[in-house]
Amino acid sequence: MTAYPIGTEVACDGPSTDRDCPDSAAVRAQITSATAREVRADGRRDGWRRRRRGNHLVDLCPRCDTDTKEKR
Numbered sequence: 001m002t003a004y005p006i007g008t009e010v011a012c013d014g015p016s017t018d019r020d021c022p023d024s025a026a027v028r029a030q031i032t033s034a035t036a037r038e039v040r041a042d043g044r045r046d047g048w049r050r051r052r053r054g055n056h057l058v059d060l061c062p063r064c065d066t067d068t069k070e071k072r
């Protein structure tokens, strides 16, 4: 995860642990969103999801979220 002086970037963790996000997607945050929580709220509007994978949570862009569902 990359931290910027202004705001926070939430990047996609990819469809699985051994696959990176094909789009290298990151949430397009509102300029007013500075914390990870606010940025994730922006992402949810665009279809991003937060999912549990093993013992930790991952952020998935709409495309990777679909890939994950298709595999089940």
Ligand SMILES: [Zn+2]
Pocket (backbone or CB within 6 Å): 012, 013, 014, 015, 021, 022, 023, 024, 025, 060, 061, 062, 063, 064, 065
């Ligand atoms: Zn993705």
